[in-house]
Amino acid sequence: MADAYFSFFTLFIILPLALLAFLSFILRPRPVRIPIKNRHVFITGGSSGIGLALAHRAASEGSRVSILARSPNKLEEARNAVKLATGIEVAVFEADVRDYGAVKRAVDEAGPIDVLILNHGVFTALELEKMELSEVKFTMDVNVIGCFNMIKAALPAMKNRKDPLPASISFVSSQAGQVGIYGYAAYSASKFALRGLAEALQHEVIADNIHVSLIFPPDTDTPGLAEENKRKPELTKIISASSSAMKAEEVAQKAFDGIKSGSFIIPCNLEGLALSIATAGLSPQRSFLMAFVEVVAAGIMRIVGLCFQWTWYDSIEKWHSQRKGKLTQSS
Secondary structure, eight states, X not given: OHHHHHHHHIIIIIHHHHHHHHHHHHOSSOOOOOOOTTSEEEEETTTSHHHHHHHHHHHHTTOEXXXXXXXXXXXXXXXXXXXXXXXXXXXXXXXXXXXXXXXXXXXXXXXXXXXXXXXXXXXOOOOGGGSOHHHHHHHHIIIIIHHHHHHHHHHHHHHTOSOOSOEEEEEEOOGGGTSOOTTOHHHHHHHHHHHHHHHHHHHHHGGGTEEEEEEEOOSEESHHHHHHHHHOOHHHHHHHTTSOOEEHHHHHHHHHHHHHTTOSEEEOSHHHHHHHHHTOTTOOOOOHHHHHHHHXXXXXXXXXXXXXXXXXXXXXXXXXXXXXHHHHHHO
């Protein structure tokens, strides 16, 4: 009886506490708090959808807000909407993130940035075989090169800021940047690229007290989603049906909660949390409690991931079988 008690105590008390102590010692970067009140928050793709919700949230929390987008009409509508809702005047800048010169002029005019949120992006759900290469290039240019342009333009002033408080660079990725899905070849490639960029960038800017975050929203109820759904392949709709859409305001709240805590990975719902644990890999982790969950749950989440893959491939197999059956009947 005593041996059983000792084994239980060791397995469920001593070992977990020892693991927690070890994780709290080795985790880097260390925990941080990033305030946004009375600081300059610059949001790309800020004229609609998640970007506009982020602008509302930042303004309501007392930030000085700048938004950048391509459409002057949408920018003006966004400015008026934020002013009406919060009483705060936001600065607006018209530029295409693919144009480094235009981006640099906007950033220089806006002034030093404390919190940079790279929210811009384009999305086309279509099988790669059916996509034009020009569409693939456009997706990569906007979603990836656009981020490089923004960071190159903003980073010198961020590094030389007089404000001693920590700064932040955040990428709005997607759950399609954690797992590839049928019909998302170009989009997933662009969002997966952001992870490598973010991990390397964090190494480069940590000494300047700049902290990098990756935000992984699911499908979000925005005007863009309605347009995307019109072109989505049937199989994409079947596979992605398991993930429910969030409101842009909910994503914005989750995003800022994560940014302010300096989290590298910011999931937005329960499914996103599971994906974050399953794909933690070599990503930075500031929370020793979250690191503990990642370590302990890694094996379980691998099984869960394999179950998801089984259902997806089963759906693909059934869809193709049904399609072949219809073609045979019609002939």
